[in-house]
Amino acid sequence: MKKTRFLLPLLVAVLAILAASCATEDSAAGDLAQQALDEARAASAAAAANTQAIGDAAAAADAGRAEAGAAAAQAQSAGADAAAAQAAADAAGADADAAAADAAAAAAAADLALATAEGSEEAIASAEAALAEAQSEAEAARALAADAQSEADNARSAAAEAQTQADTAQAQADAARAQADAAQVQADAAQAQADAAQAQAGAAQSRADAAEASVSVSDLLDSPTSIGPRTPLSATPEPGKTLIWIECPTPGCVLVGNGITDAAAHLGWTVDRIGHDLTPEGTAGAMAQAVAQNPDAVLISGSVNAFYEDSLATLNERGVPVIDSSSVNEVGGADNGIYGMVQGIPQTTAYGQVLASWIVADSGGNANLLVFNVPDVPVLTGFNAGIAEVMAETCANCVVEIVDVSFADLLGGNVPGLVVSALQANPDAGYVACGFGDLCIGVTGAIAEAGLADRVQLTGALPNAGDFAAIAAGEESAFVAAPEYMIGWRKVDILAAFFVGDDLTEAQTALLPMQVITPETTGIVRDSGGNYIGVADYEAQFLARWGLG
Secondary structure, three states, X not given: OHHHHHHHHHHHHHHHHHXXXXXXXXXXXXXXXHHHHHXXXXXXXXXXXXXXXXXXXXXXXXXXXXXXXXXXXXXXXXXXXXXXXXXXXXXXXXXXXHHHHHHHHHHHHHHHHHHHHHOOHHHHHHHHHHHHHHHHHHHHHXXXXXXXXXXXXXXXXXXXXXXXXXXXXXXXXXXXXXXXXXXXXXXXXXXXXXXXXXXXXXXXXXHHHHHHHHHHHHOOOOOOOOOOOOOOOOOOOOOOOEEEEEEOOOHHHHHHHHHHHHHHHHOOOEEEEEEOOOOHHHHHHHHHHHHHHOOOEEEOOOOOHHHHHHXXXXXXXXXXXXXXXXXXXXXXXXXXXXXXXXXXXXXXXXXXXXXXXXXXXXXXXXXXXXXXXXXXXXXXXXXXXXXXXXXXXXXXXXXXXXXXXXXXXXXXXXXXXXXXXXXXHOOXXXXXXXXXXXXXXXXXXXXXXXXXXXXXXXXXXXXXXXXHHHHHOOOOOEEEEOOHHHHHHHHHHHHHHXXXXXXXXXXXXXXXXXXXXXXXXXXXXXXXXXXXXXOOOHHHHHHHHOOOO
């Protein structure tokens, strides 16, 4: 125990020196050094608390033994008192016997006097004999009474001594109990110090998490500069292609369609747009219509290919490529007819990872986050997983809860009310995250109307024009932006590579450019309609890749 008490302060001192040396690095390193120091202090305090707890237990055991000894002494004292009482009773009985013997002797003396007065020698002789016998018995009774009295005196003396011993044992027990109570007070104080040190270590962990997250996000505060794929195609695609875009009903899908149409126009291609409602029946009907029109390529977004597997098989048999986006469908090429995916699971996972890093940094490593999810949009599983991964790995004090809403709720405008209800049911939640901006439409106003704006920060991915305005006004906090308009260009880029026979790997796997948009972000590149495009010269980069620059 002494060796442990010596080594722990030494360990703390060594860690303190190491922490102090690390403090000369950047702020993130300083936070990590402070974390190590605080954790060492917490360990030292915990060891001291354990040592004190052992001492407390030993003192309690000593008190218990002393109290048991006091109880035994009290029992012995009680036994001695009982023995003294019995001896006193015996002495009293002996005194009574002696008194009776004296009375008998007195009666014999009276009989002798009467016999003498009568003058009968026979009566006198008999009375003298009775008197002698009575006197002898009286003397014997008095001797027994004296012995009994002596034994009673001895018993009372023993009882008094036993009581003294009992009093001494009780005093020792009281002292031992006082020591045990004092040891408990010390143990409680040591535990309080250990708890405080642990709390300090937890706070240091939060600061270190926040510092690390801040470093990981800092590079994404500036405008991106690359569209992703940059290797020039082997040839410029031929004009005259006809594309069909299966367009879902959200504003984001319309923006993607605009990008497809504009990009295709540069290549001399035309685009027909067929709307659908993302239901299995609506998707199947739109794809069947596309098959009937026999285009050169079909582009779709956000639907499970099981909804249109017959049409997909027909298109594949004809050699008509399908370019997907924002879904979990597998890119199988000739095996399944899907030749490209833009903003699939890798991209949405990156959105979640970047947003989670910003939340960890902004909260100082103490975030309580509600993530709103639409199970009918499976690609959001990547966003949710990216948040959960970063929080689990970098934020020990963060809490994440996934809240599901239906696609019907999204289209019906019910999401704002559901967000407010969830926040009211979870008063500790300070952050809300939406996997795409259109999911959060109306949420900012609903939060303000419910009186929660001072407590809750709205965050997400893929901000729409309304989100950009709300962020600039300080009503929303942070969104991970990627140019949805560019999704259309990237889908066309995959087709450009396909139609000239180039390898599709670069076009298929490059992530979209991302930027963290906050009220402090500058240099945000948007088009005349307020839509985020991110890369200022994106058009020139695509045209150069296609041989049109």
